[in-house]
Amino acid sequence: MGANLKRTRKPATAALTELEGIVLGMISTSGSCTPYAVRRKFRTSPSRYWSASAGAVYPLFTRLKKQGFLRAERKAGDGRGSRLFSLTTMGQRTLREWLGPPCPPAVTSVPPDPLRNRVALLAALGPAEQAQFLAETTSNVRAHLRELSTLTEQIKVKNDVSEFLVCRGAVRMLEARLNWLEEVSHYLGEAT
Amino acid sequence: MGANLKRTRKPATAALTELEGIVLGMISTSGSCTPYAVRRKFRTSPSRYWSASAGAVYPLFTRLKKQGFLRAERKAGDGRGSRLFSLTTMGQRTLREWLGPPCPPAVTSVPPDPLRNRVALLAALGPAEQAQFLAETTSNVRAHLRELSTLTEQIKVKNDVSEFLVCRGAVRMLEARLNWLEEVSHYLGEAT
DNA sequence: TCCATCATGTAAACAGTTACATGATTGC
C-alpha cells in the first residue's frame, strides 16, 4: 500500500521497493531520463495509486544513485540543472533480480482492492444506502472502463505492445469488477 | 499503499485511512472486539497486502479512541488487560461518511497490481526469461485461484454472505488475471 | 513584460513495517 511490498529489514541481495523497481524498469526499457519525466509518466497513467510526488521521486533517484544502481549526467544547455539518469551494470542486475523469476507470492496472490474492502463492510449501511452504493459504484466503474477502453484503442494503433498489454490487464480487472458488482447486487437484492 | 489512500492534510470532516475504515467497519458489522482479534482476522485473510502488525494496529486503536470514534471497556477477568473496543455514535457516523456514497474515484478506478507493474517492464528481460516469467506466474496464479476457490466453497456453506461475496470478488480478479496472462503470452510469443 | 508551466528540490507529518519486550494463559 502504501505500505505494500516493503524492503526486508536486512536483505541478502539489496531488494527494491515497488516504486524503485518500476523506476529502474522504466529507465531500462525507455532509456535514460530525468526524474521529472518519470513523474509525468505516472501522472498520465490511468492508475491513481501513486501520485509520484516530488517528495517521493527526487529522493528515490538520489537513493538509487547512492546505492550504485543509477548514474547521472548533466543535460547540456539546461540552466535548471536537469540530470539524465541511466542504469549502471549493477542497476541492470538488481532490476533483473527484482523482476524475477522467482516471483514472490505477494505479486501473484490476490491484489489489494479498495472497492472490495468497502463491499466487505456494506452491512454497516442500511438497505437503501447499500443499493445506492452499488448503483453509484457500478456506474463509476463503467465510466472508468469506457475511458480506459478508448485509451487502449489509441495505444493499440501506436503499436506499443507492452503498454497495450498493461491497458488490457487494467481493462480486464475493471470488467471482472463490473461482473462481480452485478453478482453482489444480485445476492444483496435477494437478501432483502 | 501502503502508501495508498492517505488522509488529506486538513480534512473538513475527519477522513479515515483505508485501514482505519476497515477496522471501524469490522467493529460495526461484527460487534466490539479487541485489537488482537482484528490482527487475527487479517492474518487469516487471503489478501497479503496488510500484515496488520502490532505496531500498526495498537496505535490505530488508541488513535481512533482519542478521536472519539471508539470506546473501550475492560474485559472482566483478564489479567492481560484486554480491552473490548466498540463504536461510538460519532464513530458510526464517520464510518458511514467514509463508506460513502459518494465513492471517491480512487476506489472505483483501476486498482493497483504488482503483477501488472512487472509485466509492463518485461522488455527488460530476454525472451527466454520472459517466457519463464510468464509460465511461472501463470502457474502461481492458478495455484492461488485453486486455494481461494476451495476457501470460497467452505465459506459458502457457512452462509456468511458478505465474506462469500468478497471471496467471489477475489476469485474473479484472479480469473481475469489468468486470462490476461494468456493474452500476454500470446502477444509476446508472436513477437519473437 | 507577464504569467503559466517546466523542473528541481526540501521540510514536516504520518502510517505502516520489522523487531523486541513483557506478562498471561493453556496444554502437556
Added chain:
DNA sequence: GCAATCATGTAACTGTTTACATGATGGA
C-alpha cells in the same frame, strides 16, 4: 513445571504524502 502461544504494547526506521520554495523556459 515448562514451553508454546496468546495478547498487549513500544521503539526505530522507512517511504510516501502534502506543502512550500525557487529558478528557468516559452508563449501571449
